[in-house]
Amino acid sequence: MTRGLIRGLQLPTPENPIEWTVAGVRFVLHEDHRWLLPIAHVAQEQGLLPKPCTLVVFDLHHDALVPSCLPELRAGRENLTVEDVIRLCGQNLSKNDDDWLKAGMELGLFGDAVIFGVEDTSDRDKYRIYRDDLDREHRIDMLQRPRGALAYQGSLSDRARSGALERIWNVLGWQILDQLFEFLPDRPKILLSIDLDYFAVRWGDYTFPWPDEVFEREFLVASDYWSTQGWTGKAFVRGMVEKAGLVAICRESACTGGPEKSRLILSKLDEYVFDAGAGLDSGTRG
DSSP: OOOOSSTTOOOOGGGOOEEEEETTEEEEEESSGGGHHHHHHHHHHTTSSOSSEEEEEEOSSOOOOOOTTHHHHHHHHTTOOHHHHHHHHHHTSOTTSOSHHHHHHHTTSEEEEEEEOOSOOTTHHHHSEEEOTTOOEEEEEEEOOHHHHTSTTOTTTOGGGHHHHHHHHHHHTEEEETTEEEEOSSOOOEEEEEEGGGGEEEETTEEEEOOHHHHHHHHHSOOOSGGGTTOOHHHHHHHHHHHEEEEEEEOOHHHHTSHHHHHHHHHHHHHHHHTTOSSOOTTTOO
C-alpha cells in the first residue's frame, strides 16, 4: 500500500495540505510555496521522485532569490530530515516565498528548474545559472506561458534556435520526432508545481482570477505552427502531469485575491485543463 505523503507531516495550520491521486499521479494542495520543500523531501524518501529532481513550475514569480540563510542550509544539509526542512521553512526562509527554489537546490532536492509564466523576466539572464555551495551547477530557465512558447518563434517550437534551447528541451523531455515536437517517454519523474497566482491578474488594488476568455485561449486554442501543429496549452500541461511523480498545487491565497478566489481558480483549472476530472472543484479542495 502506498504511504500518504502528508500523513504525520507537521506543517503549520494555514498550510492545510490535502492529498489525492488521479490516474496514478499523486496531487498535493497546500498554501505557501516554500512549504513545497518538506513535501518534496518526503516524496523523494518514498521513491516518488528522484533526488535531486527536475522542477517544473507555473508561477507569476520566479522565487529564485539567493537565501539569506546559507549557513543554516549548509548545516542542515548533511543527514537531512523532514523535521530539518520544516524548521528551515518556518524559521529561516523568507516569508515572502521568494527564495525557496534555491534553498531546495542547496539542500540537494532540486536539480534544474523551468518556470513558465513569470511576469517580470527582465533579469532572467542573471538567474539562469546558479552554482550552489557545493559547486553544483543548476539551470533556472524562465519561459513564457505554453501557448506563446508553442507558437511561431516560441521557446518550445523554434528549431532555428535549437542551439540555445536544446538544454531546456532536454530538461523537459521535449524533443522533435518526425518533424513534430512531442514528449519523450520513460524519463525520470519530475516535480510539477503550480502556483495559483499564475492564473491571477492585478489591476491597481484589485486581483482577479483569469476570465473564461483567457483560460480558453491559453489552454484550448491549438498551435498552427508547423513544428507544434495541434498542440494546446492544455495538452502540454497534461503531458507534464503524466511525467510527474508529484503535482503540488500552491494556493497562495495572499496573491490570488483571497481564499474564495483561489477556490474559483482551482475550479477553472480543473475545468479547462483536466476536463473536471482532477477533483479540484471548490467543494472538495481548499
